[in-house]
Structures are given as C-alpha cells and as structure tokens.
Amino acid sequence: MTARKLAILAGGGTLPARIAAAVRGQGRDVFVVAFDGHTDPATVAGLPHLWSRFGAAGTIIRRLHDEGVDEVVFAGPVKRPSFTELLPDWWTTRFLARVGTRALGDDGLLRAVVRELEEEGFRVVGLHELLKNLLTVAGPVGSLVPDAEAERDIARAAQVARALGALDVGQGAVVQQGLVLAVEAIEGTDAMLARCAGLARPGPGGVLVKVKKPNQDRRIDLPTMGVTTIEKAAAAGLRGVALEAGGSLLIDREAVADAADRLGLFVIGIELPVEGGA
C-alpha cells in the first residue's frame, strides 16, 4: 500500500510543524493548509502549502483534491473564527445553508466541517492516530505527585470541566482549596490562567484540570498541553496540572516533565470515571 498523502489543517503553535516533521519522517507526503492570522508562518517553511482564510473552504477542498490528498488532520488550536473571517465562498455558502446556524455554537461548527470533509472523500484522522505518544497516559509526567488536598481539587475541577464540556462550552477549570477560581469558555486556557493569579487565596495553590468534552470527537480539538501552559500555570501560582488520560494531548512529554520539575509543579494524567455528572 502506498503511504497516503496527509493534509494538515494548521492552527497556531508548534504542533502543526511537529506533526509535519513526524509524518514526513514516516515517509509520507504532507500538504499544509495555513490560515491567515492563525497559523505560525514558520509552520509552512519548506513544505508544500496553501495560505487561506476559513471562509474559502471551496478553494481549500479543490486544492486538496488536486494535490491528491487522502487524509486530513486538524492540528493546533484555532481561535474560534469570527463570522466575518468565514466570508463564504460557494462551498462555504452551501455548507452553511445545509448546516444552518444551529450548529455554529462552539464545537458544532468543527463537527460539521469534519462531516463535510468526509463526504468530499477525505478520511479525517486524529493527531493521536499519527503520533501515538501524543495522547496523555495515566500517571505522573514529572517527579512530583498531588497530595490529598490537590487530589480533591483535581476531582472537583474535573467534575466542573466535564459538566461544562457536556454543554459544549469548555474543557478546563481551576480549583484551589475546594473553590472554583475559574472556568474556561472561549477565552482559552492561557487567558483563564492569567486571571487566576489575582483570584488565588493564600495557602496551597490551585490545580488546572483539562478534560475532553464527554461527546467530543477525538479527531478535533482535544485539550492540548505543552511547556508553555506549564509555565503559565506556574506563573498563576498553581501547584499542578491534571489532564484526562486518553482524552488530551501532551506535546513533548520530556520537555513538559523537565519544566514541571524545574518549576515545582506536578503534571499528571488522570483516569475519569466512565459516567460523569454532579
């Protein structure tokens, strides 16, 4: 079987470039779709690519067909596009007409895009299918582990984050000493962490928990954590980070472990109970 050609729909950060390098290392061809204002220009250096805006989905899809792309992967965070960024071309217009505005809340849009890509004949794959070691596994990542109080905070934050996720709102929450300091909506994890420093109580610091939305397609927008988030968590006065095992991506596990040890935080993959809820 010939190695299938992979298109990387590239959001921000370093993940798209990492994926491109890893997949090429497996002997596969890649084609990068970069989005104006979202993708780091360094991502496409030396790689066949197309710069586009979100609304030009027809142009993108035609190009993917022309390039002989078989598989598509979503990589890296995309700030939710504004409706003006979606300025529709013919394909997007048809898509919006079919999907309707009901799907345009939060992740509904992404799910609809995946369905349409599949109808166009592309196989949409998850990042964790391409790089097995990206998916968070259970257990500590660095050398520190949560104490009993941190364990309670983790359980509370996971409960809150999962309830929000069930409503398709967000994936993260920060809890300190039983108090919910912050819950994440569209602002993203970094912005949520930035406000936690001013909300923190004296005494043992809080914990950040990120979980997959209960009904989330693992091929899109899994919670993702790397060294930068660990550094921001430390700056916010947190003492640890917990990620859903099997439901989140850990970028560069060794670097995260080093950063966690250096900054004195625990980072841990946690198993969630099968059934969540209040």
Place this chain on the structure above:
Amino acid sequence: MTARKLAILAGGGTLPARIAAAVRGQGRDVFVVAFDGHTDPATVAGLPHLWSRFGAAGTIIRRLHDEGVDEVVFAGPVKRPSFTELLPDWWTTRFLARVGTRALGDDGLLRAVVRELEEEGFRVVGLHELLKNLLTVAGPVGSLVPDAEAERDIARAAQVARALGALDVGQGAVVQQGLVLAVEAIEGTDAMLARCAGLARPGPGGVLVKVKKPNQDRRIDLPTMGVTTIEKAAAAGLRGVALEAGGSLLIDREAVADAADRLGLFVIGIELPVEGGA
C-alpha cells in the same frame, strides 16, 4: 407584636444602606455588622454598628444577642473571604470543627453559617422578604426587548449558567451568536464582563444571563443587578441582560430601566423551566 430588631450583615455596594433605610422606614430598629475590607464605610453612618472580620463570628453573635436582635439578613456581595480572613475565634473554631472542610467550597460555607445562626436562635430572612419590590419579576424592565437571536442566546446562557449553578460554581454566563464567551466562577460578574469586550465577535452583541443556583437558599447571595452592572454590560458590547424572575434581585428598578434605555440595552426578567439541564 413589636417590630423585630434586624441585624444586617453588610457586604459591599449600596444594598446594605438601602435595606437599612427601608427597614427603618418601616419603623424597625436595625444593627449593622460591617466587615473590614468588604463593607462600604458609608453604610454604617448614623446607624448602630460593629466592625468585625469574618473569623470573629463568636464576637458578632454575642453582640447580636446583647443588642436584642431577632432577625438577620445578608445584604450585598461579599468577596469570598480568604482563609486567613477567617482566623478563627472560639466560636469559629467550633463551627469549622463541626462543619468540616467539606463545606468550605463556594456557597457551602454560607449555608452552614445560616444553619448555625438559626441554632443560635436568630431568624435568617431574605432581602426579598424585607423589600418586596427587590425580587425580579418576569418581563422587560426598560423599553427594549430581545429579538429572536437574543432570545436564543438567552436560552443558551441560562442553560450554561444553571448547569454551573447546579455544581455550586457560579450564576452567570455571556453568550453571543450562540457562542459562550464567558462563564462566571469566583471572579464575579464585573470581572467576567470586563473580559468579554476582547472576546466578542463582530455582529450583534452578546447577552448576560444571571440565574439563581438551582438548590440555592434564596436568603443568601441571590444574583443581584443594579445600574453599575448595566453600564458594565454596555461597555462590554452586550446588547442585553436577562435575570431569573423570582431568583434574582434588581436594585432600583427605575434607575436600571433609565440606564438600559439610555445605553440601548434590554433588561428582562425571564422565567426558567422548572427542570433545567442539558
């Protein structure tokens, strides 16, 4: 029957002074308990009062008994006290030993305080029992009303806020065009609104919805709205505010209506379905 003497446990803002004036207007005696760093000093001007910190609950309770207080009301927002502010006296130590740390998340603490005050022989009353017109009623407050899209955003925000409330986290959410821009935890409504301006999408603005937590005791910490919040909502680019009818307090309804009309926002009391949930 002699008018019962009322103690006002005074949080921030102008509500405690309004309550004091209204209750005295009804011919009742009041005694104000003001909290260092939380209560506006203007609140106690000309009124019998005690300045205290939260941890000195024993001193407060003894004083309430000495003053012949019959009823107690919680008035005005209190930033969640830090544990150092709670530096316990003998009464507080006993209280914490009895309640345990399990109750110290979010509103659990306040509920426990209410129970203890009742065991001390005080009747804890709600603000809405003292000032009937404080409680939000269904329908528009100013002259503007939400359009169909705003109604959908209100329904989505109410669903999210109520789910958070069911977890004893927060009471508010902001939704714009189906997207959840922000959810409120411990930072409070003003801080949540402050970050919405930077998160808003082009096009019709979002809506703020505040609801009571489903299991919330209406005598403590009902969502409260006045002119200041309407102004902050306008500054955040929102086009309206919805409050749970029967589950929130509207301070100075006429001034709120004037502010809403002046700033071009709708303000509306909404009935929630009996059963919430996703």
